[in-house]
Amino acid sequence: MSQVDYAAMSDPELKQYFLEHREDEVAFQAYLQRRRRRSSGVIAKVGDPDFDLKIEAAIRQKLQKALG
Structure with a gap:
């Protein structure tokens, strides 16, 4: 083989x-x-007062990276 x-x-x-x-x-x-290499770290934990802002920032960052 x-x-x-x-x-x-x-x-x-x-x-x-x-x-x-x-x-x-x-x-x-x-x-x-x-x-494992592709998986990203924790962005925010439930109960984090800035949870929404952190998630939105991570989404924007991924979109910017994807669009080049």
Whole structure:
């Protein structure tokens, strides 16, 4: 069996590969690692007096980043 280069795969390709090869533990770990890297930290906690402002600021920041 040839060595699979997970790093060369895009996120959607890696996800599809894992879904088609569920027995591949290394692919699963590579997928989880990418998911953890993408996840963002806590923006605000429930009960925070500035909750709405922090959420709105995070949304604006993501939109600006997406629009370049």
